[in-house]
Amino acid sequence: MSEPTQLPTQHRLTDWGVIRAQGTDAASFLHGQLTQDFAGLDRDHARLAGFCTAKGRLLATMVGWKQGDDDLLLALPAETLPATLKRLSMFVMRAKCKLTDASAEFAVYGLLGVPAAEAWTLVRDGDAVQIALPAAPGLGRALRVQAADAPAPAGAAITPEDWAGAEAQAGIAWVRGATVEAFVPQMINFEVLGGVSFKKGCYPGQEIVARSQYRGTLKRRLQVFESDGAATVGQEIFSSADPEQPAGVVAGSGTRDGRTVIAAEIKLAALDGPSLHLGSATGAALQPRALPYEIPPQE
Structure with missing residues (x-):
């Protein structure tokens, strides 16, 4: 008889929120504001991305994906969400893109012990999505975003400290309130983790980020x-x-x-x-x- 499959553990990330970008220009708008390529985003992948000042300093870090053709979601630490939403909204202008705080609609979970997968690949489970995250060897991780009223994912709950420890062990850090404008993306290995595209067009801070990459001054x-x-x-x-x-x-x-x-x-x-x-x-x-x-x- 085979041994029973061990369920992953899970932690509800109550300190995370969700921004919705909706409209025919939503992807192109985010493409012009964030460090990653959203114009070429498909439905089977998410994007790690940053939002920078003109001086290349990170105001926020997030994970974005397509919920629908003209409906994109950005999951990020809640303490940076209000300022990010306000600042992004300043640049919408005539773009057909509506930005809203959709945090009340969704529950965000961190999963540990899931099967290893390439970071930022996305699997859909009805209306829920599960996004593979960077992980330490032998410790598969994923971000699951589902309807706020849906049952919690299977698996025992872990503490916030245990989830944060797995994040640190994976060598990834998110901009929090205490570290807003503290880093250019490369200072937290953001480009190594897939958070920066050097082939896309301009975005706020792009010149500084590119200079840090190509002049070898980091x-x-x-x-x-x-x-x-x-x-x-x-x-x-x-x-x-x-x-x-x-x-x-x-x-x-x-x-x-x-x-x-x-x-x-x-x-x-x-x-x-x-x-x-x-x-x-x-x-x-x-x-x-x-x-x-x-x-x-x-x-």
């Missing part, structure tokens, strides 16, 4: 660490070699197997120093861990 990257100390998004990180100046900032944090897992944007030069610490040069020590993906060398 001096900061997202790295994964473990620690015995608790960490919060936006918390500064210090090197014992330079205790007066922050060496980085916590971009995401949670727990895995009883330890704190941190995705931190860090000065690359600080990785060669004696030690890194949370909050101050005498704070909890950070132990570097391998990213689950490769960072291409700068040309």
Whole structure:
């Protein structure tokens, strides 16, 4: 007799919301505002994308997909949703695109232990969608978005800390309230994870993002660490070699197997120093861990 299949675990992301972009110009409008290609988006994939200032700093990060031909949805952390919706709406002008906060219509879940799949592939289950997310080896992850009144997905519930720990372990971080305008996309490995198209046309901040990519001047990257100390998004990180100046900032944090897992944007030069610490040069020590993906060398 075969062993029963183990169900994935799930966590309802009550701290996430959904923006709806509806109209015949919805895809082209988002294409001109976000870091990813929405003009060529099909129904079997989602897009990781960022919304930048003119200086290339990320105001928000999100996952977008087609709910219908002229109906696109963007899922993102709720703390950045109101400002993102307001700022995007400023640029609609004559485009046939209506932007609304659709958060009340949907429930967003994070799933752990699902079968491995290429990140950003999308499977439809009636009106629900399940989107494969970047993951650490052996820990398949997905984002499931379904009607707010639909039953929860099968599987035991996990804590917010466990979900956030799996996110950090996967080497991905989302812009939160504490990190708005803190990063250009490459500082959090966004282009490696599929969040930037360098073949599409202009969008706010495009020149800065492209310059960071092609001039080989990037001096900061997202790295994964473990620690015995608790960490919060936006918390500064210090090197014992330079205790007066922050060496980085916590971009995401949670727990895995009883330890704190941190995705931190860090000065690359600080990785060669004696030690890194949370909050101050005498704070909890950070132990570097391998990213689950490769960072291409700068040309």
